[in-house]
Amino acid sequence: MKQPRVELIGTGRHVPEHILTNADLETMVDTSDKWILERTGIRERRIATADETLAFMGKLACEQVLESAGVDVMDVDTIIVGTASPDRLLPSQACDLQATLGAENAAAFDVGAACSGFLYALAVAEGLVVSGQARHVLVVGAERLSKITDYQDRSTCILFGDGVGATLVRARQERDRGILSSYLKTDGTLAELLYRPGGGAVHPPSLEMLNDRSYYLRMAGPETFKHAVVKMADACHEVLARAGMSPDDVDVLIPHQANLRIIEATAKRIGIPVEKAFVNIDRYGNTSAASIPMALDECVREGRITEGSTVLMVAFGGGLTWGATLVRW
Ligand code: ACO
Numbered sequence: 001m002k003q004p005r006v007e008l009i010g011t012g013r014h015v016p017e018h019i020l021t022n023a024d025l026e027t028m029v030d031t032s033d034k035w036i037l038e039r040t041g042i043r044e045r046r047i048a049t050a051d052e053t054l055a056f057m058g059k060l061a062c063e064q065v066l067e068s069a070g071v072d073v074m075d076v077d078t079i080i081v082g083t084a085s086p087d088r089l090l091p092s093q094a095c096d097l098q099a100t101l102g103a104e105n106a107a108a109f110d111v112g113a114a115c116s117g118f119l120y121a122l123a124v125a126e127g128l129v130v131s132g133q134a135r136h137v138l139v140v141g142a143e144r145l146s147k148i149t150d151y152q153d154r155s156t157c158i159l160f161g162d163g164v165g166a167t168l169v170r171a172r173q174e175r176d177r178g179i180l181s182s183y184l185k186t187d188g189t190l191a192e193l194l195y196r197p198g199g200g201a202v203h204p205p206s207l208e209m210l211n212d213r214s215y216y217l218r219m220a221g222p223e224t225f226k227h228a229v230v231k232m233a234d235a236c237h238e239v240l241a242r243a244g245m246s247p248d249d250v251d252v253l254i255p256h257q258a259n260l261r262i263i264e265a266t267a268k269r270i271g272i273p274v275e276k277a278f279v280n281i282d283r284y285g286n287t288s289a290a291s292i293p294m295a296l297d298e299c300v301r302e303g304r305i306t307e308g309s310t311v312l313m314v315a316f317g318g319g320l321t322w323g324a325t326l327v328r329w
Contacts, residue, residue: 004171005178006126008327010071011297012064014057015163015284016048022158029154036158041260045161045285047146053087054142054164055096061164062101062138064297069168071136073101076168078137079108080125082117082289084318085144086110093142106138114194115256115317116184117141117289118165119325123182125169140166141289148196150216159258160217161285165293177308177328181242183235184323190227194219194318228262228316233269235324236314243326247271249310252299256315257281257291266314278304288317305329 021044022033036042048057058081066073079094079101086093094108113120118141128134145160172178198214199205209215232255240246253276255263260281267274278295287294292313299305307329314324 002175003130004173005175006129006169007172007178008167008169008329010065010067010069010168011166011293011300012061012068013163013165013294013297014060015046015294016052016057018047018049019044020047020161025158028151029157031154031158039261040159041279041281042158042285043282046163048144048162052162054083054085054093054144055087055100057164058093058097058140058142058166059100061166062097062140065138065166065168071168073103074105076103076106076136076138078125078128078134079103079106079140080111080121080137081108081140081142082111082113082121083142084112084114084117084288085148087144094140097140097142103138113289113317113321114319115258115286115288115291116315116319116321116323117317118292119182119313119315119323120184120321122167122169122325123184123323126179126182129169129171135170137169138166139169139293140164141291141293143288143290145217145286145288148215148217150213152213153216155221156217156219159286161287163284163287163290163294165290165295165297167293167296180245180326180328181239182323182325183238183242185231185235185321187320190320191318193224193227193320225259225262227320228258229265229269231320231322232256232266232314232316232324235322236270236312239312239324239326245310245326250276250312251309252305252311253277254292254295254299254311254313256317257284257295258286258316
């Protein structure tokens with residue numbers, strides 16, 4: 001008997017109400033709306049208030065997922081959260097989400113792969129379902145990057161926003177739909193292109209860390225940019241080859257929303273018309289692990305993805321980590 005496919009049967013998202021515009025950022029650092037828009041494609045991003053924890057936002061996103069999938073919360077047996085900005089460092093974000101959601105029958109854990117976190121989590125979920133260890137897995141990308149962003153650093157603070165996106169997966173015996181192929185890759189030798197120097201066990205919280213701002217996320221933008229385009233295009237070619245398909249077969253490309261210029265250059269390098277690439281970075285900025293599931297939910301609810309659509313999701317982020325997943329919806 002052939003292995004079952006793993007299908008995505010519901011989607012959801014939640015973003016905070018508060019909007020931080022480029023004009024707001026002009027009052028905070030030496031930047032301009034023109035520079036931000038031309039260099040990144042971002043107009044505004046959402047910023048969580050103190051009460052809008054990831055557990056809170058995650059609950060709202062997951063409730064939408066369960067409603068659209070028609071699955072009861074008690075039937076969820078696993079929750080996997082991709083995040084680089086959890087509500088607290090211990091326990092995992094997934095444990096806090098499990099409690100808030102009331103998913104009493106679920107095991108819950110996080111996956112740490114920065115902006116690639118959602119696709120890494122989805123691959124883990126696929127493995128658990130195919131091996132029969134799980135039936136209904138909530139896969140969540142959740143970020144409150146505003147809490148680890150240095151609002152004195154104009155090269156990074158213009159980029160990031162907060163939000164949560166999620167999906168639910170389960171086995172499908174008919175192999176006509178579901179995840180067709182996936183691919184994950186890491187190069188840890190390039191970790192310091194995008195990282196947080198302080199706050200871990202090597203440099204535990206200290207007054208010095210607060211003063212030198214090493215608690216915040218740091219990124220070597222131009223170098224990261226070059227890796228992002230090449231590696232995301234490579235990952236797309238790899239998943240297409242593994243499924244015996246070509247770029248022409250793709251209906252919707254959902255790239256990680258890091259920079260509009262990266263999205264355009266990546267689509268070109270893969271050989272997919274840029275019109276097929278979904279873009280919402282103008283409204284949400286870079287929400288790291290949340291960007292792909294948020295975009296996926298928007299595409300499904302707008303009817304841009306329908307039954308039978310071939311969807312190519314591709315991520316890239318700190319690690320460096322990258323990967324792609326090809327799905328027939
Ligand atoms: N406003 C005005 N000027 C600025 C700003 C700003 N906000 N930021 C930088 N500049 C200046 C620089 O100081 C520099 O000035 P100089 O030429 O006088 O030195 C000039 O603009 C060009 O700076 P670059 O850093 O070369 O600008 P670039 O065009 O590369 O854009 C950016 C920077 C937007 C960060 C881009 O490099 C990028 O998007 N990088 C990749 C992001 C990414 O993919 N990250 C991975 C995923 S994120 C994650 O995992 C959390």
